[in-house]
Amino acid sequence: MNRDSVVDLKEARNPELVLDGENVVPNDIEWDGYIKVVIISGPNTGGKTVTLKTLGLLALMARAGLYLPVKEHSRIPFFPKVYSDIGDDQNIQLKLSTFSAHLKKIVHILNHVDAGSLVLLDELGIATDPQEGAALAEAILLNLKNKDVMTLVSTHYFSLKVLAQTQEGFLNACTEFDLDTLSPTYRLIFGAPGQSAALDTAERLGLDKSIIEQARGLYQTKDNRAEDLLKDLTRQRLELSRDKEEIKLEKETTEAMAREQRILTHRMREEEKDFQKSKNKKLQLEVRAGKAEIQKMIQEIKGEKNLPKIRKVERQINSLSQVPLSSKVEDAKEWSLPVEELKSGDPVLIMNLGAYGTLLESPEGKKKLRVQMGNINTVVDARSLRGNPQQKGKKSEKKFSMNVQAESGNDSVASCDLRGMNSEEAGEVMEAFISRAIVQKAQRVLIIHGHGMGKIKSLVRSYLEKSGLCKQFMAGARHEGGDGVTVVEF
Numbered sequence: 001m002n003r004d005s006v007v008d009l010k011e012a013r014n015p016e017l018v019l020d021g022e023n024v025v026p027n028d029i030e031w032d033g034y035i036k037v038v039i040i041s042g043p044n045t046g047g048k049t050v051t052l053k054t055l056g057l058l059a060l061m062a063r064a065g066l067y068l069p070v071k072e073h074s075r076i077p078f079f080p081k082v083y084s085d086i087g088d089d090q091n092i093q094l095k096l097s098t099f100s101a102h103l104k105k106i107v108h109i110l111n112h113v114d115a116g117s118l119v120l121l122d123e124l125g126i127a128t129d130p131q132e133g134a135a136l137a138e139a140i141l142l143n144l145k146n147k148d149v150m151t152l153v154s155t156h157y158f159s160l161k162v163l164a165q166t167q168e169g170f171l172n173a174c175t176e177f178d179l180d181t182l183s184p185t186y187r188l189i190f191g192a193p194g195q196s197a198a199l200d201t202a203e204r205l206g207l208d209k210s211i212i213e214q215a216r217g218l219y220q221t222k223d224n225r226a227e228d229l230l231k232d233l234t235r236q237r238l239e240l241s242r243d244k245e246e247i248k249l250e251k252e253t254t255e256a257m258a259r260e261q262r263i264l265t266h267r268m269r270e271e272e273k274d275f276q277k278s279k280n281k282k283l284q285l286e287v288r289a290g291k292a293e294i295q296k297m298i299q300e301i302k303g304e305k306n307l308p309k310i311r312k313v314e315r316q317i318n319s320l321s322q323v324p325l326s327s328k329v330e331d332a333k334e335w336s337l338p339v340e341e342l343k344s345g346d347p348v349l350i351m352n353l354g355a356y357g358t359l360l361e362s363p364e365g366k367k368k369l370r371v372q373m374g375n376i377n378t379v380v381d382a383r384s385l386r387g388n389p390q391q392k393g394k395k396s397e398k399k400f401s402m403n404v405q406a407e408s409g410n411d412s413v414a415s416c417d418l419r420g421m422n423s424e425e426a427g428e429v430m431e432a433f434i435s436r437a438i439v440q441k442a443q444r445v446l447i448i449h450g451h452g453m454g455k456i457k458s459l460v461r462s463y464l465e466k467s468g469l470c471k472q473f474m475a476g477a478r479h480e481g482g483d484g485v486t487v488v489e490f
């Protein structure tokens with residue numbers, strides 16, 4: 001909701017049609033702040049009245065604090081008052097004819113509106129001589145424009161279309177008519193007036209063909225050059241609007257591809273880093289195990305005088321460097337306990353990664369288990385875990401909490417808790433977390449930073465903004481922790 005008079009509703013749907021379960025064509029309803037009167041023309045049954053009602057309902061719903069059936073980033077002004085003259089209020093008891101009922105409402109509106117009001121007028125100036133009615137409508141609209149109110153009016157009057165095309169602060173809009181099917185598409189287009197297509201619509205609605213033909217003959221004898229000019233203008237505007245839409249779609253596709261490309265590149269780099277890291281860890285294990293073995297052999301031959309035995313040990317030590325790296329990890333004798341004999345908190349060797357970690361849950365026959373590796377919580381295959389009898393029961397200190405769910409299709413949301421960290425630590429942990437989330441193809445993750453001075457929150461959000469690694473991010477819902485949490489979607 002904005003204080004200026006900018007209307008920018010994206011993909012707006014009429015709530016009544018939505019509730020009726022209709023297949024609603026969404027429309028962008030938007031114009032610049034300097035526009036004060038929008039004149040909607042177009043085919044009968046094309047959606048003009050519906051557009052008026054849509055804007056009126058959305059204005060009132062926004063004022064009442066309700067969610068609107070529009071796309072994100074839509075904007076609507078705060079309209080302190082909303083007036084409308086829609087429908088026919090003729091009433092014998094009240095001595096109101098169609099014309100006088102409309103006029104009574106118009107008089108009320110003109111007497112009460114003030115700057116910032118919204119006025120919706122369906123078919124202004126009807127139910128009288130068309131020439132006089134159009135002149136009356138024109139004068140009323142000019143008066144409303146000078147009162148600085150926002151007016152949306154539907155019409156079939158040619159002179160009002162001309163008014164909107166020539167007068168400052170006015171804008172033509174139309175609902176689209178498909179010339180192939182001779183029926184409305186309900187698409188709303190701004191910048192051009194539309195044709196009423198009364199004869200085509202009457203034919204579509206089942207009026208006798210002979211009557212239609214006679215009407216067509218009568219219509220053609222009229223001088224319609226001015227209408228034809230407007231028709232041409234409308235056609236050009238429609239083509240332009242279609243081109244614009246195609247360009248918008250192509251731009252969106254290109255942007256999506258570029259984003260995907262960035263994510264893929266990042267993912268590949270992270271996978272490469274991960275691979276390098278696990279390779280290094282394996283190597284460390286190899287070296288450690290090798291050193292231990294050499295130490296053992298040296299102990300055995302200390303003080304040994306038997307030359308052949310010394311030579312044999314020398315050969316054994318030399319042969320150690322020939323053993324393939326991976327086999328040494330699996331042979332690491334200390335890590336011999338099967339996973340079933342472990343419990344939550346036990347140190348573990350993750351054999352397929354060649355890395356150490358801490359088991360975060362008791363195995364109980366589970367196929368996947370949560371394990372903490374440094375600052376990272378991850379889920380690994382239970383079969384790849386081994387315990388060490390000498391280290392069993394020893395607790396390793398847990399500093400930060402970070403959890404990425406590896407399995408897709410699982411409802412639990414991955415999260416990373418940065419509370420209590422300084423900017424440097426938080427930056428490092430967050431980057432590692434985002435990378436891991438991308439590698440593990442997470443759809444949605446949470447970063448918990450709390451409120452505090454807002455420093456870590458700004459750090460997180462500006463990183464997400466600049467890195468372009470996610471599709472979008474936002475503050476968490478209330479049950480997730482509100483603004484103390486940032487939800488990231490990939």
Ligand SMILES: Nc1ncnc2c1ncn2[C@@H]1O[C@H](COP(=O)(O)OP(=O)(O)OP(=O)(O)O)[C@@H](O)[C@H]1O
Pocket residue numbers: 017022023024025026027042043044045046047048049050051154175186
């Ligand atoms: N955006 C839309 N999506 C789906 N259906 C629509 C939409 N707009 C209008 N309609 C359907 O078309 C019907 C006629 O619309 P509406 O009354 O607004 O036409 P109109 O342009 O005011 O016609 P007329 O000039 O005859 O008064 C609606 O009752 C509704 O069923």
Ligand SMILES: [Mg+2]
Pocket residue numbers: 048049050122154
């Ligand atoms: Mg109508």
